[in-house]
Amino acid sequence: MFELKALPVECDDRLRSTDCAGCGARMLSVCGSIEEADLGSLDALADPVTLEAGAALIRQGDAAQHVFNITAGSVRVYKLLSDGRRQIIGFLFAGDLLGLATGETYVFSAEAIEPTTACRFRKSDYRALIRDTPALEAVLLERANHELAAAQNHMLLLGRKTAIERVATFLLDQPAHDPARPSLTDHIRLPMTRSEIADYLGLTIETVSRILTRLKTMGVIRLLSPTELQVRQPERLRSLSDGGA
Amino acid sequence: MFELKALPVECDDRLRSTDCAGCGARMLSVCGSIEEADLGSLDALADPVTLEAGAALIRQGDAAQHVFNITAGSVRVYKLLSDGRRQIIGFLFAGDLLGLATGETYVFSAEAIEPTTACRFRKSDYRALIRDTPALEAVLLERANHELAAAQNHMLLLGRKTAIERVATFLLDQPAHDPARPSLTDHIRLPMTRSEIADYLGLTIETVSRILTRLKTMGVIRLLSPTELQVRQPERLRSLSDGGA
């Protein structure tokens, strides 16, 4: 719990060649703001990494040397108190950026929660790239502002919402579609465990579980499996999410 | 409670000339990254406003037309739930920037908590200024990242810390000096009320009050007046702030 060992990133980096032009996540990410012509130089900087579930990308306290671009999978970002209490700051998915908002050392940890791939950059390279690419800088600023707005919403949730309001808000925030069946917009996949949801919402595992079954008995959602559910009354859920009954 | 009326900002804007070069807050703020030579054009854009305690700079829901630079005083930034529960996102002081992290409409409110002055810019002007001033953009990005890190710390506090840990953290975060006696670094002035502290820390007025008297009886702090206190055992406070006994 809370190891500060300066281990290398637990990832498989045998591969050394990238193909940004053919990257399925490019348009999701900040890389989309880079000219086609400049993708070659991006390839040269990008270091593709593959992570299995549980592998660490970033450890709180380590020297902040890298920036990551998630290309597939999902990642948990969290902070720990000295006695092991954990607050998950957020979950990252394909297209999300990780590791910019830090100084000399990382002030949070990040781990894959399922098999995940990412592009790793040396921070100094990335900084140089930003300097040379005004469009990139603008996009990064915009992203940072979006993240800030999301963080503010989450502070409202953590500081003032009840358990059921937190869970309802969380469900509404999830990308609401099953990639296998894009037509069903009310299906939600939860790649994270109850423990991760709890640590994200400032609750305990048991409370998350109880609230989910409560929502089920209320007829608001249907639990298809522990990691998959269906929203049956989206309006009711929305109303629950901010205390409107 | 939670008015959405599209009122103009409640401020005195008779003055129409600014003097950025002579602004005491310039070096505290992003304006410090603008060349001396360009300050004239900044003057032309800046609209100085004076606010009395309680006056609103920004109302949640209003069209986001302005950006503010606080030059003196202090400001509370908060979000509301539909039933009136309030979460204060943060407090702003001289040099801080307000209103960039928004889209079409403001997603939070901001009010002066004591007599305050600020520079107001039209958002479109500000955007143009950013485009023309790469140095400014870099500084803004850095600021946004700092704010993000602060927001993450606050999520840890709201999600996982106990009441006494929250209050201890809050006290340590306060600028620890009395402007009148700069030598006494252990004096803290609290321009905000207990209600504001409570809404910032996700607690109630009563709990904040009880914790402060508890810290007093423990000998960790001394309460000089409701708005002024002295830290007598900074190490103990630091230890309390993250659960280390």
Next chain:
DNA sequence: GGACCGCCTTGATCTGCATCAACTCCCGGT
């Protein structure tokens, strides 16, 4: 196929903080 092991659910009890309720203090107005 059986046994183990995470993860989840459900129930019983406990507790930290919220809520409800006085009361004090300070300050500003008349």
Next chain:
DNA sequence: ACCGGGAGTTGATGCAGATCAAGGCGGTCC
């Protein structure tokens, strides 16, 4: 000097969610 009201403190009680405890349900490894 008095009154009124907002801000703060302190005490009594209540409750939402934590903690403690006991199974259930899949997986996976021999």
